[in-house]
Amino acid sequence: MPDSKRAGHVRHGLPEPGTHGIADARSLPDESFEAGWSSIFLAGGLKERLLQTVASNLRLRATVPFEALPLHGVVLLTGLPGVGKTTVARGLADKIARVVGGLGPWAFIEIDPHALASSSLGRSQRSVEELFGQLLEEQAQRGPLVVLLDEVETILTDRAALSMEANPIDVHRAVDAALVGLDRLARRHPAVLVLATSNFADAIDPALSSRADMIVQVPVPDRDGRRAILEHTIASVAAAFPGAKQLLDRAVLDHAAEVSDGLDGRRLRKAVAAACANEHCDPERVTSADLYAALQTMAEQ
Numbered sequence: 001m002p003d004s005k006r007a008g009h010v011r012h013g014l015p016e017p018g019t020h021g022i023a024d025a026r027s028l029p030d031e032s033f034e035a036g037w038s039s040i041f042l043a044g045g046l047k048e049r050l051l052q053t054v055a056s057n058l059r060l061r062a063t064v065p066f067e068a069l070p071l072h073g074v075v076l077l078t079g080l081p082g083v084g085k086t087t088v089a090r091g092l093a094d095k096i097a098r099v100v101g102g103l104g105p106w107a108f109i110e111i112d113p114h115a116l117a118s119s120s121l122g123r124s125q126r127s128v129e130e131l132f133g134q135l136l137e138e139q140a141q142r143g144p145l146v147v148l149l150d151e152v153e154t155i156l157t158d159r160a161a162l163s164m165e166a167n168p169i170d171v172h173r174a175v176d177a178a179l180v181g182l183d184r185l186a187r188r189h190p191a192v193l194v195l196a197t198s199n200f201a202d203a204i205d206p207a208l209s210s211r212a213d214m215i216v217q218v219p220v221p222d223r224d225g226r227r228a229i230l231e232h233t234i235a236s237v238a239a240a241f242p243g244a245k246q247l248l249d250r251a252v253l254d255h256a257a258e259v260s261d262g263l264d265g266r267r268l269r270k271a272v273a274a275a276c277a278n279e280h281c282d283p284e285r286v287t288s289a290d291l292y293a294a295l296q297t298m299a300e301q
């Protein structure tokens with residue numbers, strides 16, 4: 001369905017961010033999420049495969065019984081900090097709302113894991129139960145829903161790795177409650193998609209990994225990826241400061257991509273900003289030497 005037809009197709013009754021462990025709540029599709037998605041460069045058609053699999057699974061879940069095909073609608077994105085996991089997850093939520101039609105307006109809810117993982121006895125279990133059992137259940141009844149569990153290891157901590165200090169019983173109970181909640185949502189609501197991200201794949205409870213329909217390791221960008229990220233960042237700076245256009249020279253980009261091995265997308269983008277903080281403090285006068293030096297410094301940090 002074209003976007004124009006979706007105009008006014010807004011999801012009402014969303015929860016208030018900042019309450020009940022909710023970091024963000026909005027209707028989908030969402031233009032800023034879409035812009036984030038298109039700014040992420042991943043090799044090997046990873047984004048496209050992710051979208052295809054999730055869309056296909058949603059179709060399967062709508063028609064094939066859970067007992068035959070236990071799809072939980074859970075996708076786990078793992079990888080080092082700054083490789084684009086959160087941006088991809090939000091972008092995927094937007095894309096899914098655009099390509100999977102006929103279910104009514106989609107909602108997006110992002111959980112604040114730290115608000116749930118409280119240290120006071122019994123509270124995190126209760127918060128998790130309230131979140132899954134009431135808030136998300138109610139939202140799922142209203143229509144299709146994408147839930148983002150960013151830094152999921154905070155909620156679904158690996159129980160086997162817990163020592164019996166620092167309130168572990170409550171943590172155990174909170175993890176159990178989250179798993180029960182996920183199972184219930186998956187069985188009752190085939191149009192609920194849960195996107196989970198983590199920097200620490202080893203710290204996640206295996207029961208969550210087992211429920212994931214797809215586990216995607218988001219890689220640090222390769223040479224072509226680094227070049228594309230640098231080009232995108234520099235082009236955006238040059239749109240405001242045309243003097244920076246000289247950095248878009250093919251040879252400059254090639255060399256910059258070469259010397260930035262190992263840098264993640266976030267640091268690559270920040271290196272462009274660091275290059276602009278040259279001796280003139282003027283992005284109009286940024287040079288290729290500024291860029292190489294900034295990348296070198298980033299790589300050494």
Ligand SMILES: Nc1ncnc2c1ncn2[C@@H]1O[C@H](COP(=O)(O)OP(=O)(O)OP(=O)(O)O)[C@@H](O)[C@H]1O
Nearest residue numbers: 039040041080081082083084085086087229265266
């Ligand atoms: N592969 C990539 N292509 C383009 N931009 C990228 C890529 N990876 C990261 N970025 C940029 O880096 C920034 C950080 O991305 P994001 O917050 O999604 O990373 P993350 O993996 O969730 O990090 P963290 O684990 O620290 O939460 C964003 O501005 C994003 O556009």
Ligand SMILES: [Mg+2]
Nearest residue numbers: 085086150197
């Ligand atoms: Mg993140």
